[in-house]
Amino acid sequence: MHELALADAVMKAALQAADDAGIDxxxxxxxxxxxxxxxEKDLFEFSLTSVLAAQDPRLSGAxxxxxxxxxxxxxxxxxxxxxxxxxxxxxxxxxxEAIHFIPELSHAFARCPSCGSPDFQIMAGRGIxxxxxxxxxxxxx
Ligand SMILES: [Zn+2]
Numbered sequence: 001m002h003e004l005a006l007a008d009a010v011m012k013a014a015l016q017a018a019d020d021a022g023i024d025x026x027x028x029x030x031x032x033x034x035x036x037x038x039x040e041k042d043l044f045e046f047s048l049t050s051v052l053a054a055q056d057p058r059l060s061g062a063x064x065x066x067x068x069x070x071x072x073x074x075x076x077x078x079x080x081x082x083x084x085x086x087x088x089x090x091x092x093x094x095x096x097e098a099i100h101f102i103p104e105l106s107h108a109f110a111r112c113p114s115c116g117s118p119d120f121q122i123m124a125g126r127g128i129x130x131x132x133x134x135x136x137x138x139x140x141x
């Protein structure tokens with residue numbers, strides 16, 4: 001189960017971050033999921049809240065927010081950063097429809113809106129990041 005493995009990785013990172021910050025009880029976790037990351041969001045949230053939260057007392061009662069991170073491209077030719085909506089995708093309706101249903105395809109079709117170069121890197125919108133963590137620390141450090 002892909003989502004559970006990802007949730008597990010997020011949780012390990014969260015517990016590590018909590019250790020570093022001296023947090024004994026995590027109250028809120030914000031996780032960003034890139035729109036190019038192909039996951040079942042409901043299953044991912046379920047993995048976080050129901051499966052993993054039960055495994056560590058620091059997480060019991062924690063609130064999880066899963067937010068989607070929009071994809072950002074960075075042009076390798078001129079340095080411009082642009083989003084999926086800015087990307088020049090041409091007039092091909094079939095192609096546009098394919099991208100609508102499978103955002104991952106924008107990777108294959110995007111062109112820089114400034115210079116038209118297809119040579120870009122993905123700056124954001126891929127993978128899963130632990131965005132923030134709130135909690136309270138105990139007294140015995
Ligand atoms: Zn460019």
